[in-house]
Amino acid sequence: EEKMVKICCIGAGYVGGPTMAVIALKCPSIEVAVVDISVARIAAWNSDELPIYEPGLDDVVKQCRGKNLFFSTEVEKHVSEADIIFVSVNTPTKTRGLGAGKAADLTYWESAARMIADVSKNDKIVVEKSTVPVKTAEAIEKILTHNCKGINFQILSNPEFLAEGTAIQDLFHPDRVLIGGRDTPEGQKAIQTLKKVYAHWVPEDRIICTNLWSAELSKLAANAFLAQRISSVNAMSALCEATGADVTQVSNAVGKDSRIGPKFLNASVGFGGSCFQKDILNLVYICECNGLPEVANYWKQVIKVNDYQKSRFVNRMVSSMFNTVSGKKIAILGFAFKKDTGDTRETPAIDVCKGLLGDNAHLSIYDPQVTQEQIQRDLSMEKFVWDHPTHLQPVIPYGLKQVNVVSGAHEATKDAHGLCILTEWDEFKTLDFKRIYDNMQKPAFVFDGRNVVDASKLREIGFIVYTIGKPLDAWLKDMPAVA
Ligand code: NAI
Numbered sequence: 001e002e003k004m005v006k007i008c009c010i011g012a013g014y015v016g017g018p019t020m021a022v023i024a025l026k027c028p029s030i031e032v033a034v035v036d037i038s039v040a041r042i043a044a045w046n047s048d049e050l051p052i053y054e055p056g057l058d059d060v061v062k063q064c065r066g067k068n069l070f071f072s073t074e075v076e077k078h079v080s081e082a083d084i085i086f087v088s089v090n091t092p093t094k095t096r097g098l099g100a101g102k103a104a105d106l107t108y109w110e111s112a113a114r115m116i117a118d119v120s121k122n123d124k125i126v127v128e129k130s131t132v133p134v135k136t137a138e139a140i141e142k143i144l145t146h147n148c149k150g151i152n153f154q155i156l157s158n159p160e161f162l163a164e165g166t167a168i169q170d171l172f173h174p175d176r177v178l179i180g181g182r183d184t185p186e187g188q189k190a191i192q193t194l195k196k197v198y199a200h201w202v203p204e205d206r207i208i209c210t211n212l213w214s215a216e217l218s219k220l221a222a223n224a225f226l227a228q229r230i231s232s233v234n235a236m237s238a239l240c241e242a243t244g245a246d247v248t249q250v251s252n253a254v255g256k257d258s259r260i261g262p263k264f265l266n267a268s269v270g271f272g273g274s275c276f277q278k279d280i281l282n283l284v285y286i287c288e289c290n291g292l293p294e295v296a297n298y299w300k301q302v303i304k305v306n307d308y309q310k311s312r313f314v315n316r317m318v319s320s321m322f323n324t325v326s327g328k329k330i331a332i333l334g335f336a337f338k339k340d341t342g343d344t345r346e347t348p349a350i351d352v353c354k355g356l357l358g359d360n361a362h363l364s365i366y367d368p369q370v371t372q373e374q375i376q377r378d379l380s381m382e383k384f385v386w387d388h389p390t391h392l393q394p395v396i397p398y399g400l401k402q403v404n405v406v407s408g409a410h411e412a413t414k415d416a417h418g419l420c421i422l423t424e425w426d427e428f429k430t431l432d433f434k435r436i437y438d439n440m441q442k443p444a445f446v447f448d449g450r451n452v453v454d455a456s457k458l459r460e461i462g463f464i465v466y467t468i469g470k471p472l473d474a475w476l477k478d479m480p481a482v483a
Contacts, residue, residue, distance in 0.1 A: 005030050005197070008082035010112050012036035012045055012071060014052055014167070014274075014343065015129060015160050016088035021060045022171040024069035026201040033070045033078040045071035053342040053369050056168035080119040084194065086158075087112050088129040093278050102285035104133050104278070113140050117147035125190045128157045131279055133286055134217040137180075154190035156181045157212050159219030164273065165340035177207045180215020220283045224299055227276040229264045231305035237267035237469030238312060247469025248451065267469040269352060269422060269449030270309040272337030274345035277303055309468075310348050314355035316466055317447050320479045321418060326360035329441075331412040334423025334450070335367035335375055342369035349422040350378050352449070357402055364404045366412040368425055372405035379403055410436065418445035424452050437461045443475075 009020045012034045024032040036042050044051035046065070050058060061069070072078055079085055089108040094100050109130065116126060126144065128137060137155045144153040157180035162170040177198045181191040191209050198207055210218070233251055240247040247267040255262035271277075280299050287296035318325055337347035344350070353363055357379070365375055380400055406412050409428070413419050413436045421428055429452050437444055446458055448467040455465045464475045 005084060005193075006082045007032045007084045007086065007197070008078040009034045009086040009088055009129070010036075010075065010079065010116075011088035011090070011108075011130070012038070012041050012051075013088065013090065014054075014164060015162070016086070017045060017050075017052060018054060018057055018060075018162065018167045019088070019129065019160060019171060020086070021057065021064065021069060022168065023197060024064040024067075025060050027197060028068060030197065031068050031070075032064075033072055033082070035072050035075040035078050037073070037075065039073055042071050042073045053340075054164065054167045055340055060168060076115065076119045079116055080121060082124065083122075084125045084127060084197070085116060086127045086129045087116075088160075091130045091132055091278075093281055099285050102281045102288075104131075104282045104285075106132070106136065106139075109136070109140070110143065113143040114147065116153075117144050120151050120153075123152040123154075125154045125156060125193060127194065128155065128216070129160055131159060131219050131223070131275065131282075132157075132216060133282055134213050134220065136216060137212045152186065154181065154186055155212065156190055156194055157215035158194060159215060161219070161222065164343055165338055172201070174202060174206060177202050178210065178215050178218055179207065180210045180212040183211060220279050220286075223276055223279040224283055224302065226264060227271055227280055227306070228299075228302045230266075230268070230271045231302045231309075233265050233267050234270065234309045234468075235305050237309075240267075240469040241472055244471050246471060250469075266451060268309075268348075268424075268451070269313045269468065270306045270348040272345070272347040272349075273343065277306070277346055307351075310351040311355065313348075313447070313449055313468070314352055316476070317356065317418065317420065317445075318359055320464070320466065320476050321445060323479075324359065325356055325417070327362065328417040329362045329364055329415055330356055331409075331416040331419040332363055332365040333367075333409055333412060333419060333421045333428055334425055335365055335370045335378075336423050339423055339425045342367075342371075342374075344370055344374055344378050347378075347422075348449070352420070352422060353379055353403075360402075362402050362404070364406055364412040364416060366406050366409055367423060368427065375405050376400055376403065410439070414439045415441060416444075417441045418447060420447040420449065421452055422449050424450040428452050433458055433463070434461055437463060 007023065007030055009016045016034055020032050020034045023030065041051050050061060087109065089112055091104045091106060091109060094103045094105040109132065137157055141155050159178055161174065179191050179194050181187040195207050236250055237247040240250060251265040254260055255265050280303055284296045284300050332349065332353060335347060335349045336342055336344055356363060409431055444463050446453060446463045446465045451467055455467050455470060458465050464473055466476055
């Protein structure tokens, strides 16, 4: 019988929390400690109100917390006791210095690595769980081995493919688990150790083992491909509006081709979330550093189309409402970057709202999972100036009194001139649109950024409806949006 494995995960965020909770649930013989420097985050993980909203997460945490799953701020203690250390700290885009606006900021990673080197007293496997630039393991290895006092560190890359909103299901039934390691006997042994952890619940043929660089790059590649699909269908949505084609019909027809597949082909106001943009910018930067400007430009275009889609949406709104939204109340339904999460990082709602505020609109915002504080914070922050041209209005300082966060769709839409759906929450499909219409200013507009409403029913009620990528109402045709 082998000795009990102890796991420590540095970073109790959207990735560290759910992944470790599932490992603890599926591996009762393994003790899992999730540590973080944020006292508030750890306190929340130890309370009844977890710091993130994710369907099914509460249940998993409740089953293991205090048994073989622990959340703690005693970072050094748990790191020194662990055999396997996952590092799941944030890796945002650098905001200043070399590679600003593109390169990954590895400050948090480096400080975690130095701390691991400082406190370790026995051999460790260090696992990159965060999404990192390809070749990061080499840098981490250098930090660890230069400070190691004869301890053997093995670095593995084990990127996480979960999607927010379905994280627990994704972790229970992953399409694949990817483990990259060194080609040496020690490297292969470390791969096997980690593989054994996942083998508690993941079928063997779904655990892919590769070299370090393939594993690191595969995560960036997967996110780039996913985002590219969205930008592709969004680019088509603009052409659909111009020609009278219907993007839902086009997606359906295209997706029937088994080489393409039906998933992830929904047109929308644009992708968001903490990862797609950051990881593509990171990929672009790596291409440029490796003397591959053509490849860099190819991927850059995915972000440009996403920016174009957001600004196109705002322009369509403003132009159809007589070219001004100044002083008008606009209801914003949905603020999270997708349904079933409270996460607002890089949500297209931020850009759309800022665009409308730039034209002096009054916003009444409702999201079932995002707090008022979060929305106010997101909208008062300066938009980070990327090095790619943004088509959006520059942010003019405005009073946040123009932004009202409310607790229901009816309150948000009362006396509004337009309503705008920015997250595909299920509850928006079954709203009482007749009642909403009766309480709005006329003409009443609906701008559906997620294809959730039944446009023909809404038109029957009397709304003027814009749905991305669908044939335009006569009204909208008469008020062409200037791109
Ligand atoms: P997050 O920001 O929610 O969590 C990161 C946590 O690390 C924070 O709580 C922070 O306080 C903590 N931290 C930072 N430095 C630390 C240190 N030195 N010691 C202890 N704790 C420290 O980030 P999230 O969303 O969990 O992402 C983490 C990584 O996983 C990123 O690289 C991201 O790209 C990647 N990823 C994210 C996915 C997502 O859906 N959010 C999916 C797959 C990968």
